[in-house]
Amino acid sequence: MKEEGTTLQLINLPDIVLETILSNLTYDEIAKNRIVCKTFDDICKKLLNRGFNLMEKYHARCLRAVKSQLPRRESERRTHPLARHCDILTAIETRISMLSMTFTKYVDLNLCCFIPGKVIDEIFRVLRLIRISKTPPRIPEILQELRDISCMAMEHFDEKILPNLKHSIYTSVVANVSSYESLMISHHSSNSKGSPLPHNFGVDKLNQAFKKIYSRTKKNKKTVLCVKGQISKMKLRMNRQSFQMRLQNLKLQEHTKKIQDQDAQLAxxxxxxxxxxxxxxxLTAELSRVREEIQKSDSLENCKRKIADISVPCESSLLKTKDLQVKKRKLIVERKSSSDNQDIKFKKFMSELLADSSIGSYPSASH
Known part of the structure; x- marks a missing residue:
């Protein structure tokens, strides 16, 4: 009872709220929740079809990003680190094309949806693994589960679901034809009863209506082709603009790098x-200090020279006066010549005294 009450509460919610709630589930769980009720079936069909389209776009973007990094030479591609990524993505591309050939025709006719949600989950898992890992596993290892479940899904669709779809298509066509035949029979019976004008008038109207419908379908086909051509041109322009934007982004990155290098060099x-x-x-402070020292030394040398110039004549005059005194004393001693012993002793004493005084006077003068 509680589960029924919760399901009723969920069903009463708006479709947008139910879509946001169910979009948080995996696609396998979304496919399993189709059996809940009619509203769940409609919303889950929409989510599964949208998931298949998103998966195709994500795969195309991943393949484009890998191919843009590969070299152009086939021989260089084999030895490139992204060669395995490219092989896995091309294998997934073939698998997606087989799935789209099986399901897309009936999805476009709104007869069914993309039923195997587990296949979408597995393809997204493999694409994310390739996007993250630098060295992915080998192709048989990484694509084994995808090959198994996709083959089972396609076989189940061809064996179990497609006959029912063909039967429903046949019954709808037969019903339309029978209704048209009954309309024509009623017109014919009315004509046989004696009312030729209304029958002819009705047939003419129908023919005109069919002609108008045929002409409109032709015009619509032409307009659709024109719109498709315009869309393809717009896609080409968008691809060119995206390529130019990539080039400009690369140039901007190079310029920013150069600016950073120049800023570092300037710093x-x-x-x-x-x-x-x-x-x-x-150096200028040292040079000024050396100049001051040189000036001081020059002033000291000048003072020393002046002092030396003053002291040299004084010393020479002192020496001269002392020599004169010594000479005078010698003359005095030499003049007193006598034969007395005392005089001889006195003379010897004076000569020794003078000699001693002369020897002691020279070092005092030098100082």
Missing amino acids: EMRKHLEEWEQKLGD
């Missing part, structure tokens, strides 16, 4: 300039 040059300015300031 390094500023650092060197600051170092050289500091060194130059130190």
Whole structure:
């Protein structure tokens, strides 16, 4: 009872809310929830068809991204690190084309939806694994599950579902033909009873209506072809513009990288300039200090020279005066010549004294 109450509450919700709730499930679970009720069936059909279209677009984007990184030479592609990625994506592409050939025709006629949701989940899983991993597994290992479930899905569709769809298509066609025949029979019977004008008038109207419908279908086909051509042209333009945008993004990245390198070089040059300015300031301070020392030393040498110039004549005059005194004393001693022993002793004493005084006077003068 509780489950029935919850299902009733869910059914009473708007379709957009139910779509957002069911879109959080996997596609396999969405396919299994089709048996709940008619509203669930309609919403799940819509989600499964949308999931198949999204899967095709995501696969095309992944294949385009891988092929843009591969080299153009076939011999270089085999040795490229993304060669295995490309092989897996091409194998998935063939599998998707087989599935679309099986289901798309009947999906476009709104007779069924893309029933195998597990196939969509598996393809998304393989694509995400290829997008993330740099060295994916080999093709038989990674695509074994996808091949098995896709083959089972296509065989089940051909054996179990397609005969019922063909039977429904045949019955609908037969019903339309029988209704048209009954209409024509009624017109014919009315004509046989004596009313030729209404019958002829009705047939003429029908022929005119069919001619109008035929002409409109021709015009619609032409307009559809024109629109398809315009859409293809628009797609080509969009591809070219996206390619140009990629090139411009690459150029912008290169320019930003160059600007960053130049900023780094400028910062390094500023650092060197600051170092050289500091060194130059130190050198100027050292040079000024050396100049001051040289000036001080020059002033001291000048003072010493002056003092030496003053002291040299003083010393020479002192030496001269002392020599004169010594000479005078010698003359005095030599003049007193006598034969007395005392005088001889006195003379010897004076000569020794003078000799001692002369020897001791020279070092005092030098100082």
